[in-house]
Amino acid sequence: MERKLPIEAKRFKKVREELKYTQHSFAELLEIGSTTADIERGKTKITGKVVTKLLSQFGINPLWLFGESFTQYLEINQANVNPKVITVDSNDQETILLVNQKAAAGYPHNIQDVEYYDSLPAFNIPLPQYRNATYRGFQVEGDSMMPSIRPNEWVLGKAVSNINEANDSLIYIIVLHDSVLVKKLQKIANNPSKVRLISLNPDYLPIDVEVKNIQELWQVNSKLSFNIDEPSETTLFKQLQQSMEELKGQIKSLKD
Known part of the structure; x- marks a missing residue:
């Protein structure tokens, strides 16, 4: 049986x-x-x-x-999105960890594993903007945040301790249980248990996620870019035109 x-x-x-x-x-x-x-x-x-x-x-x-309730989820600290692990250097100063695209795939599942963080590169930025707060860097995958953030660029995020601190006009790194996303975050007025994640690229539709499924939240305040575009032909043409006009002005002033 x-x-x-x-x-x-x-x-x-x-x-x-x-x-x-x-x-x-x-x-x-x-x-x-x-x-x-x-x-x-x-x-x-x-x-x-x-x-x-x-x-x-x-x-x-x-x-x-155990089968004694129909309610699967309880709202226990659902607004707490603090970093699960903080790293420091030999001088007991907080470091900025960099999570590349490959590491980001495992980040949500290793979010409380201290040994996992030891495998990530860490550094400090000696600027006042990066003091008295916890920061983390993530490499962006895909073009959903074009044109502001390009594929493979890095964004640096400041830790957010509570979902209620999030601002609708800003971009965030959202760590879910199965993925890491970079999106604009919008609160839903008639449903505080969810937030809407919005891409800057209009080809991507908004995504609604449960607040309780957000493990960490980082407010993007800067980015690292290593591809500086050459000026376009149009830009060069305008620069040449401007230079020619300035030169004409100078020649005319000499004649006068």
Whole structure:
């Protein structure tokens, strides 16, 4: 006779699949060994530590997990989008980490793994604009923020501690559970549980995301660009015209 699967095992698997974690990566995140297979098969009970982590990190309602509630998510610290890990140098000064496109693919899943951050390059900028705050750099992928931000450029973001601090007119780095996006953020007046992410490139449609799915938020305040365009022919022509007019003026003044 086939053994009936406990509801908490079914719902645990549902959570993992919704968050798009593998059994291995979810087990690492929850610190419960190498895989979640035994939990999902009902062979291993879900511990209180796991229940606490699911609640604190993803807002999973413990009562829902065990079949005692229809509400899957609780709004626990949903506005807290502080950096999960801060790095410092040998002088105990905060450093700016750089997350390139390849590293960004794993960033959401390693967001609390201190060892992961050790693999990222770090530096300091000795300018007053970068003092008394936490900054992080991300390399932009794709053209959704053209023309302001081009593919492969780097943006530097200042940490935002609370979603309520976000300003609709600014660009942010939004770290979700499965991706890192660079977008304008717009609050939705009639639905505070969601925000709208807007691209500058009109070819891309806005995206609505749940606030509880935002792990970190960084306000973009500068960018690093390594491709300086040559002046276009039109620009050169205008510059030549301007120079010629100035030269004509000078010659005329000499004649007068």
